Amino acid sequence: MTDVSRFAFHVSRAKGHVFALALFTLLALAMTYPQAYVMSSALRASGKAAHEDALLNTWILAWDVHALFHHPARLFDANIYHPRQNTLAYSHHLLGVLPIAGPVILLTGNPVLAHNVAVMLSFVLAGWGSYLLVSHLVAVWDDGVRNAECGVRNGPIQNPKSKIQNHGPSLISHPSSLWWVAVLAGVLYAFCPFRLSHYQHVQFLVGTQWLPFALLFLEKWLKDRRWRDFALAILFSFLMAMCSLYLALLGGFFVSFFFLVRLLIAPRPPRSEIWHLKSEIVSLLAWLAFCLLVAAFLVPFHLPYLRFQRELGFAREPRDIVEGSADLRDYIAVSETNKLYGAILPHPSSSECELFPGLVAVACAAFAVWRLRRSRLVVVYGLCALAALALSMGPTLKLWGHETLPGPYRLLGLFLPGYSGVRIPARFGIFFQLMLSVLAGLGLAEWMRGRSKTELQSWPTLQFHWMSRLARGCLVAVSAVTLAVLEYLAVPVPLAHVPVGKDMPEAYRWLARQPGDLALVEIPYGVTRLDAFYMYASTAHWKRLVNGASGYDPPERAALRLLMYEFPSKDSLEALRSLGVDYVVFHPDLAGREPGRLPDGLEVAETFGQDVVVKVMRGGAGVQPPSSSAWASPAGSTASASHAPERAHLALDGNLQTCWSTGVSQSAGMWFCLDLGAPRTLAGLRFSLGIRAGDFPKEYRLEGSLDGQRWQTLAEGRPWLQVLQSCFVTPMNPSFEIPFPVTQVRYLRITQTAKRFDYCWSIAEVGLLER
Structure with a gap:
């Protein structure tokens, strides 16, 4: 290729990139209709009001800008949950969204506009990033990687048994064909139902927009070994992780996993064995450096989350993680707002699990796996897709509502810090979608490459054999893109006005x-x-x-x-x-x-x-510390209860991590009874709540008895104020005390007397005040 022709090719490709950016902008406006008309005053709705997550994220963006310009050292001491500190750590800090939203807030003072600009731009950049990734892969693949993957150093592939054949002059090298192949991948990733269902989660949308760019520059580094590309891969991985704690954990693991698999299964250049060894050592060291550098950059921004965990001891229940995991059924589920499938396919259990990838994506990706199953590139993206699919199903694989085998996610929770606190493993599904989108692009490219004129003329139903091969390919690609858009269409997006x-x-x-x-x-x-x-x-x-x-x-x-x-x-x-x-x-x-x-x-x-x-008016003594009385353990006692009696002993085992709980919302008549084994002289009881600070009895009556038959009321009341104040003194183990006149009792029974309370009733431990 002469310098002039090379220059013309690069100009043509640059024009294609600009046109793709314009197309994704138009698609973003269409797929989010009518958001463009109310950018400055409306957010995603839940019912008739703005979605609480959209309001939360809009507030976080505004707080980030306000704090960084007024008191940056107190960034995490946000203005909510007074008088607590470090309250920004109760959610995502969204600092990775600020490069987009921050300038809008500074220029307009409108956080709603900033939020919506970030959301809209995320669809544009996610599509464009996927487009650039597949453009690079198809171009590199077409320029000789296919031969290298099959062990051919020079000339066309001669092995008739190989499924990867060299078809002579490249169809895909033509900018028009390459353009539509890559556009399809961009549409499949940017506008998939999973991303659209997270419309109110700007941190997720913006974070996942950087994912294709991170993989793109890793691919470029693997091809040319330019350290500039390596640095850009780290930058985009860092930006992704800075948008959301979820993406820092899930995305950080997945990109590292992808990088390692890509290194291990990458095509081997035709060099000496010594060169191979040196190259592999450098590659593995680069992978290790990539993981360490991204982690090192993230640590300072996530230390407040460790402090939050240490001070309040919040942890996810294992059941919460299972419920936040995907069921295989969710991969064929769409919301009722989907125009094409909403009335046909099942609906997901929650918006977090709307994981339907689309029939176009599945068909094109399946074609790639079938025709190119010996391609290392397809093997890499296929393995990563399967890994993401399995991880999205959480610690226990679920098939149509039935929990089956332990899933690989369980290993992450066991061996890597932080993953046991991820409530929604289903978000691994976005990585599956990107891998599938890349495979779909490769599949469409292979189809366009492999359709000869003779094959097309043999199809009596397709009367366009007179067209050029390029035109036929473009027509098929345009049809695939159009079908994908129709599959994902879910407009109008429900919006609600908010005052500004x-x-x-x-x-x-x-x-x-x-x-x-x-x-x-x-x-x-x-x-x-x-x-x-x-x-x-x-x-x-x-x-x-x-x-x-x-x-x-x-x-x-x-x-x-x-x-x-x-x-x-x-x-x-x-x-x-x-x-x-x-x-x-x-x-x-x-x-x-x-x-x-x-x-x-x-x-x-x-x-x-x-x-x-x-x-x-100011007054009072502020938060009161608990009493300094010496509380005795009810050693030798037994317990019974109206609900879950088999767990009543957990309130007496000396372990604050276990508890007795009703397991259902409180109602009048629930009781918990303590048998001390022998009469004891007491003046009070203390009930420790452990980490279940909201599970106190709304109203209670405490009774005592010597024989279990005749009961005497010792106290009645409600512990609200005590629990409130205890939450600030001992936040990891709030408690309340019930004093009563000195009494000799053997049995103590506390009964819930309020009609209804949304919380369960739980007791972590019981203490006795003896006299």
Whole structure:
């Protein structure tokens, strides 16, 4: 190829890349309709209101920019869940989204617009990145890798048994054919149902947009061994991991796994054995350096999450991880909004499991595996696809609702830190989708290469044999792209309006004008969709907020919800004072009641329409430490219960990690009984909750007996305020105490007297106050 022709080829290819970027932009606008018309004032909806995850992520983006410009050292001390610190670590920090969203917030002051720009751009860049990856693979593959993979050094392949044949002059080297092959891969990845179902998760969309770029530059490094490409692969892997803790764990593992498999199964250049050995050593060292460098860059940004785990001890229940895993059935499931299959195929159990890859993707990928099964490139992407599929099914493989064999994900949880806390292993499905998209591109390329004029003329139903071979190939590719778009179409995207700027309710603008670092709580409290809006609304004033709706709830949430439900009661006032709250923003229309007469210590500061801002007068002694009494273990005692009696002994085993639990929501009449074995003189009981801070009895009656027949009421009450204060003193083991007059008893029975409470009732340990 002469310099002129080489230059013309590169110009043509560059034009193709620009046209592809424009096409993916148009497709993003169409597939997210009508988002483009309301970019600055609407977010993904859940019902009639904005989705709480979209509100959460919009708040996080705004907080990141606010904190980095005002107090960067306190980035993780976000303004929610007051008075707790390190509260940004309750969810993803989204710092990887800031390169896109940050400038928009700085220029416009509109976090909703920034969020939507990042979402829209994620579809464009995800498609373009996949397009570039497959363009590179097909071009390199066509330029001789196919021969190298079959052991041929020079000239065409002569082995008639090989399934990978050299068909002479390359069809795929023509920019028009290559363009449509790569565009198909981009569409299959960027607009697949799994990504569309995560529309409210900007961190997932933006993070996965960088994945094809990371693989692209790894492929380029493997081809040319330019360290610039290696550095770019690290950069894009880092950006992906910085978007989400999930992607730091799942994506970090998968990219490292892909890199290792690609090194082990890469085509071997025709060089000496010594050169082979040196090359493989360099490659393995490069893989190790890649893993270590990405991890080293990520560690400083994830230390707050380790602190969060150490201080509060939050952990996922094994059952939560199983429920967040994919079922094989989910790979043929689509949401009801899918225009083509919504009324035909089953629906997923949740939006996290909408993993249908599309028939076009499966057909083209299957063709690639069939025709190119000896290709090392296809083997690599096929193995990685199977690995991602298996990992997405979590610790136990599920087939149509039936749990079967242990899955490979269990090994990650056993041997690698962090994976036991991943609630949704199903998100490994996005890596399966990318591998399948690449295979589909290779399959379409091979089909276009292998269709001779004679073969096409033998099909009586296809009357276009008069067309050029290139035109026939392009027509097939365009049809595949069109079918893929139709398979994934799910418009209109449900959107909900959110107030921005001057449209914010006046109460929030009034708070912004108040001097000082104030703390407030909004009522109703503890309703996730409302708390998410309160968080978003706090971007108008940045005062400290007791409310919050994040990836984890603080241990005091259940107790505080009950106390705020009774605002302005005496106990609620004491709770507000103990938390250092300055204002209460009461919403009668949302609470379904008026605040009523305010007691001493509360006064109306302002009224804005229906919203009432109440000032809390300082007083009280703050959070009270637990009593210093010496609590004895109920050694020699036995326990029984109305629910799950076989587990009642776990409340007496001395292990805070185990507990007795009803397993169902609380209702009146539930009881737990303690047999001390012999009469003992007591003055109180203490119930430890362990990590189940919300599982205290809503209301109780404690009774004692010497014979188990005649019962005497020792105490009645509700432990809300005690549990609330204990959550700040011993957050990993809140407790409440029930004092009563000194009494000699053998049997103690505590009964739940409230009609209904959403939480289970659990007891980690019981302590006795002896006299």
